Amino acid sequence: MTTLEACRDVDQHEPLAPLRHLFDLPEGVIYLDGNSLGPLPKATAARVADVVQREWGQGLIRSWNDAGWIDLPQRLGDQFAPWIGAKPGEVVFTDTTSVNLYKVLSAAIRLSQQEFSDPAPRTKVISERSNFPTDLYIAESLCKQHNLELVLIEPEELPACLTTDVAVLLLSHVNYRTGHMHDMTQVTRDAHAQGVLTVWDLAHAAGAVPVDLNAANADYAVGCSYKYLNGGPGAPAFVWVHARHTDKFWQPLSGWFGHAEQFAFNSDYQPAPGIRRYMCGTQPMIALSALQCGLDIFSEAEKYGGMTALRRKSIALTDLFIELVETRCAGYGLGLATPRDIFARGSQVCLTRDDGAGVDGQGSGAYAIVQALIARGVIGDFRKGDGGKGPHKDILRFGFTPLYTRFEDVWNAVEHLRQVLESGEWQKPEFNRINAVT
Amino acid sequence: MTTLEACRDVDQHEPLAPLRHLFDLPEGVIYLDGNSLGPLPKATAARVADVVQREWGQGLIRSWNDAGWIDLPQRLGDQFAPWIGAKPGEVVFTDTTSVNLYKVLSAAIRLSQQEFSDPAPRTKVISERSNFPTDLYIAESLCKQHNLELVLIEPEELPACLTTDVAVLLLSHVNYRTGHMHDMTQVTRDAHAQGVLTVWDLAHAAGAVPVDLNAANADYAVGCSYKYLNGGPGAPAFVWVHARHTDKFWQPLSGWFGHAEQFAFNSDYQPAPGIRRYMCGTQPMIALSALQCGLDIFSEAEKYGGMTALRRKSIALTDLFIELVETRCAGYGLGLATPRDIFARGSQVCLTRDDGAGVDGQGSGAYAIVQALIARGVIGDFRKGDGGKGPHKDILRFGFTPLYTRFEDVWNAVEHLRQVLESGEWQKPEFNRINAVT
Numbered sequence: 001m002t003t004l005e006a007c008r009d010v011d012q013h014e015p016l017a018p019l020r021h022l023f024d025l026p027e028g029v030i031y032l033d034g035n036s037l038g039p040l041p042k043a044t045a046a047r048v049a050d051v052v053q054r055e056w057g058q059g060l061i062r063s064w065n066d067a068g069w070i071d072l073p074q075r076l077g078d079q080f081a082p083w084i085g086a087k088p089g090e091v092v093f094t095d096t097t098s099v100n101l102y103k104v105l106s107a108a109i110r111l112s113q114q115e116f117s118d119p120a121p122r123t124k125v126i127s128e129r130s131n132f133p134t135d136l137y138i139a140e141s142l143c144k145q146h147n148l149e150l151v152l153i154e155p156e157e158l159p160a161c162l163t164t165d166v167a168v169l170l171l172s173h174v175n176y177r178t179g180h181m182h183d184m185t186q187v188t189r190d191a192h193a194q195g196v197l198t199v200w201d202l203a204h205a206a207g208a209v210p211v212d213l214n215a216a217n218a219d220y221a222v223g224c225s226y227k228y229l230n231g232g233p234g235a236p237a238f239v240w241v242h243a244r245h246t247d248k249f250w251q252p253l254s255g256w257f258g259h260a261e262q263f264a265f266n267s268d269y270q271p272a273p274g275i276r277r278y279m280c281g282t283q284p285m286i287a288l289s290a291l292q293c294g295l296d297i298f299s300e301a302e303k304y305g306g307m308t309a310l311r312r313k314s315i316a317l318t319d320l321f322i323e324l325v326e327t328r329c330a331g332y333g334l335g336l337a338t339p340r341d342i343f344a345r346g347s348q349v350c351l352t353r354d355d356g357a358g359v360d361g362q363g364s365g366a367y368a369i370v371q372a373l374i375a376r377g378v379i380g381d382f383r384k385g386d387g388g389k390g391p392h393k394d395i396l397r398f399g400f401t402p403l404y405t406r407f408e409d410v411w412n413a414v415e416h417l418r419q420v421l422e423s424g425e426w427q428k429p430e431f432n433r434i435n436a437v438t
Numbered sequence: 439m440t441t442l443e444a445c446r447d448v449d450q451h452e453p454l455a456p457l458r459h460l461f462d463l464p465e466g467v468i469y470l471d472g473n474s475l476g477p478l479p480k481a482t483a484a485r486v487a488d489v490v491q492r493e494w495g496q497g498l499i500r501s502w503n504d505a506g507w508i509d510l511p512q513r514l515g516d517q518f519a520p521w522i523g524a525k526p527g528e529v530v531f532t533d534t535t536s537v538n539l540y541k542v543l544s545a546a547i548r549l550s551q552q553e554f555s556d557p558a559p560r561t562k563v564i565s566e567r568s569n570f571p572t573d574l575y576i577a578e579s580l581c582k583q584h585n586l587e588l589v590l591i592e593p594e595e596l597p598a599c600l601t602t603d604v605a606v607l608l609l610s611h612v613n614y615r616t617g618h619m620h621d622m623t624q625v626t627r628d629a630h631a632q633g634v635l636t637v638w639d640l641a642h643a644a645g646a647v648p649v650d651l652n653a654a655n656a657d658y659a660v661g662c663s664y665k666y667l668n669g670g671p672g673a674p675a676f677v678w679v680h681a682r683h684t685d686k687f688w689q690p691l692s693g694w695f696g697h698a699e700q701f702a703f704n705s706d707y708q709p710a711p712g713i714r715r716y717m718c719g720t721q722p723m724i725a726l727s728a729l730q731c732g733l734d735i736f737s738e739a740e741k742y743g744g745m746t747a748l749r750r751k752s753i754a755l756t757d758l759f760i761e762l763v764e765t766r767c768a769g770y771g772l773g774l775a776t777p778r779d780i781f782a783r784g785s786q787v788c789l790t791r792d793d794g795a796g797v798d799g800q801g802s803g804a805y806a807i808v809q810a811l812i813a814r815g816v817i818g819d820f821r822k823g824d825g826g827k828g829p830h831k832d833i834l835r836f837g838f839t840p841l842y843t844r845f846e847d848v849w850n851a852v853e854h855l856r857q858v859l860e861s862g863e864w865q866k867p868e869f870n871r872i873n874a875v876t
Binding site for chain 1: 462464467469471474475477478482483486487490491493494495496498499500501502507533534535536537540567569570571572574575576578579580583590662664670671672673674675688690691692693694695697701702703704705706707718719720721722723724725726728812817819821822
C-alpha cells in the first residue's frame with residue numbers, strides 16, 4: 001500500500017468493509033480516537049429513543065419487568081463474554097471502570113491476605129508507573145486502607161519484581177500511553193508462581209485485541225465500554241471475576257442490586273451467587289440500552305471473521321501507519337513509542353517528538369501537532385509525559401479500529417501529519433490551548 | 439372535595455396545573471409511583487436525541503470540551519442545589535445513591551474517629567430498621583471494614599439511642615415504607631449534642647418535601663434522581679457534603695474525575711477541592727443529559743411558587759387520599775402507615791391491610807390488591823413487611839407528585855381501590871405473581 005489508490009483498493013475488498021456502514025461517522029473527519037470515545041453506531045439513536053419514549057415513557061415502572069431492565073446488565077455481560085474469553089454468568093456491565101476496579105482490587109487484596117499471605121505477609125500491590133492514572137488512584141486508596149505499599153514499576157521489571165511479598169499485580173493489558181500489550185498468559189503464570197493475584201484492566205484491550213481471561217487463568221478484570229465497544233460517553237463499564245473466586249467474598253460496595261434476594265427487602269446483606277454480587281445500586285437503563293447497540297456490532301462482526309479478522313486488520317492498519325510515518329514524515333523528530341513487535345502491540349500507535357534541541361516535555365510540540373491535526377479533521381489525542389523528569393515522553397496517540405477505520409484513512413492521516421509538520425502550522429498560538437480528555 | 443366534579447374544579451384552578459403539561463404521561467394511567475420511577479418529561483426525548491446524534495455522533499471526543507460534558511455533573515448540582523438548601527459548588531450528580539452513600543459514610547466514619555472519638559471510642563453506626571435496604575447493606579459493609587457495630591432502631595427510639603459511643607446516624611429523611619418524615623433540624627441538633635455525625639438519604643425527600651441541609655446543619659447527604667426528580671431509570675444520584683467537612687478527607691473511591699488536575703495524568707492522587715472530589719470514574723453523558731430535563735422542570739416550578747406551592751399541593755393530595763380511603767373504602771381492613779401529622783409526612787401515603795383474621799404478612803392481600811389496581815391502570819406499588827416477625831406490615835404504597843398528579847387522579851384511584859376491594863377481583867391468581875422494583 002504505497003499509494004492512496006492502493007489503500008482504496010484494499011478497502012474495497014477487505015472482509016470487514018461492510019461493518020463501517022454500521023456507524024454514523026461525521027463527514028470530513030478521520031477518527032483515530034476510538035480508543036478514547038468510540039463513534040456512534042447507527043442503531044443507537046433509535047434504540048435510545050425507544051427506551052426513553054416507549055419503555056420509560058409508556059411502560060414507566062412496569063418496564064423493570066416487562067422490558068427486561070432488571071437483568072440487562074447480566075444479559076449484556078453474557079453477550080460480550082466470548083470476546084474476552086469469559087463464560088456466561090461471569091461478566092456484568094455496571095458502574096464505571098474506576099468503581100469496578102475498587103470492587104475487584106478489594107476482593108483480590110482480601111483473598112491474598114486470607115489465602116496467600118502465610119507464612120509471610122504480602123505487603124505490596126504492584127502496578128506500572130504509566131498505568132492509567134485512575135487505576136493508580138484507586139490502588140493508592142486501597143493500599144492506604146489495607147496498609148499496603150503501592151509499588152510502581154516499568155514493564156521491563158516484570159517478572160523480577162514479582163516476589164513473595166507481593167499481594168496483587170494490577171496491570172492494563174494494553175497501555176493507554178504506549179499501546180504496549182502484555183502477554184497476559186505469561187504474566188499471569190509468572191505472578192501465580194509467586195502466589196501473586198492478577199487484576200487486569202482491559203480498557204484498551206476489550207474489543208481491540210484477542211483476550212482470553214479463562215485461558216490465561218487470570219483472577220480479576222475490569223474494562224471500559226465507551227472506547228472500542230462504542231457504548232457512548234461514560235457508558236457502563238464491565239467486571240469479570242474468575243469463577244473460582246467469585247463467591248468467596250462480598251465486594252465492599254454491597255448495594256441492593258448485588259443482593260441474593262433483592263426484592264425481599266431484608267435488612268441484612270446476603271450476596272447473590274456469581275457475578276451479580278459485583279453490582280451495587282440501581283442500574284442505568286438508558287445508558288445500558290445505548291451500550292447494547294455497540295455490543296451488537298461485535299455480534300455482527302462474528303459473521304465477518306470475528307476477533308481473528310479484527311486483529312489481522314488492526315495489525316495491518318498499525319503496520320501501515322508506522323511505515324508511512326517513518327517514510328513520509330522522516331526528519332521531523334518523530335519517534336515510535338509503540339512496540340514494533342505485533343505480539344506486544346495493541347490497536348493504537350503512539351508517537352513521540354523531539355524538537356531537535358533534545359528537549360521533551362513542554363517543548364515537544366506534540367500537543368500542538370495533535371491540535372493542528374484536529375483542526376484538519378484528523379482526530380487523535382495527546383498524552384502528557386513527565387516533562388523530562390522520567391522516561392515518559394509526550395505522546396501523539398492514534399487509535400485504529402478495524403470496525404470502521406479504512407486504509408485510506410491511514411494514508412490521509414499521515415499526509416495531513418506530513419503537511420502539518422512541513423508547513424509548521426502547528427506553531428500557531430491557537431493550537432496551544434490545553435484541554436483534553438481520554 | 440367530596441365529589442369528582444369538585445376535584446376537577448380544583449384541578450382547573452390550582453396554581454401548579456400548567457406543570458403537568460411538561461410530562462409525557464401515558465393514556466389510561468393514574469401514576470402514583472413517581473416515588474419509585476418518575477415519569478418522562480416531554481423535553482427529554484429531544485434532549486437525549488441531541489446528545490446522542492449531535493454531541494456524541496458529530497462532536498465525538500471533542501464534546502467533552504465543546505459541549506460542556508466535562509463539568510455537567512457540577513452544573514446540574516448547582517442547578518438543583520437550592521432545592522435541598524445547598525450552595526453552589528456543594529452538590530454533584532454522579533454514580534448511584536448506594537455508591538455515593540459508601541463515599542459519604544466512609545468520610546463520616548473517618549471524621550468521627552479522628553475528631554469525635556476522644557476520650558472514648560465511638561463504636562456504633564445507627565440507622566432505622568426500616569431504612570431502605572441498600573443503605574443498610576452499605577452501612578453493614580463499612581461497619582465490617584471499620585470494626586463498628588450497626589445498630590438498627592425504630593424511629594421512636596430517637597433521640598434516646600444517641601449516646602456518646604455512636605459515630606454516625608444514618609437516616610432517610612422520608613422513610614420509603616411509611617412516608618414518615620424526620621425533623622432534620624431537630625434530629626441533627628440531637629445528634630450533634632452527643633458528638634454524632636448525620637448522614638441523610640434524601641431519596642424520597644429531594645424534590646418532594648422542603649429540605650434545607652445547611653439550615654439544618656447536616657453533615658452529609660445523598661439522594662436519588664430517578665424518583666421525584668424524573669431523571670430516568672437508574673439516573674445518576676447526587677451527593678452533598680457540608681462545606682466544613684468537604685476538604686478534610688479523600689473519599690475512598692478516588693478516581694480520576696475527583697483529581698485536582700485530572701488531565702495532568704499524575705500517578706499520585708490529589709483530591710480536587712470541594713465536592714468534585716466526590717466524583718470517581720468517567721461520567722455518563724447521555725444519562726446526565728436526560729436528568730437535566732427533569733431538573734429543568736424544577737427550575738420552571740419556581741415560577742409557580744416553588745417548593746412552597748409544591749408542598750402545599752402535596753399535603754392537599756395526601757390529605758385527600760387519606761380522607762377518601764377512610765370514608766369510601768371503610769370495612770375492608772385497610773390501615774394507615776403514614777403519619778397524619780403533616781409535619782411528619784412525606785409526599786406518599788402507605789396503607790396496610792388486615793385480612794380480618796388478624797393475619798399480616800403473606801395473608802395481607804396487599805400485594806394482590808396493588809396488582810389488581812395496576813391492571814386497572816392505577817400504578818402504585820407494594821412493599822413487603824416482615825411477615826409478622828416484627829412491627830413492619832405489608833405496605834400498599836402510593837406516591838403523590840404535585841408536579842403532575844391531579845386531585846381528579848386521587849379521586850379516581852380511590853374509586854378503583856374501592857371497586858377492587860368490593861368485587862374481590864384482587865383474589866384472582868394472576869395478581870399473585872411476585873415481581874416488583876422500587
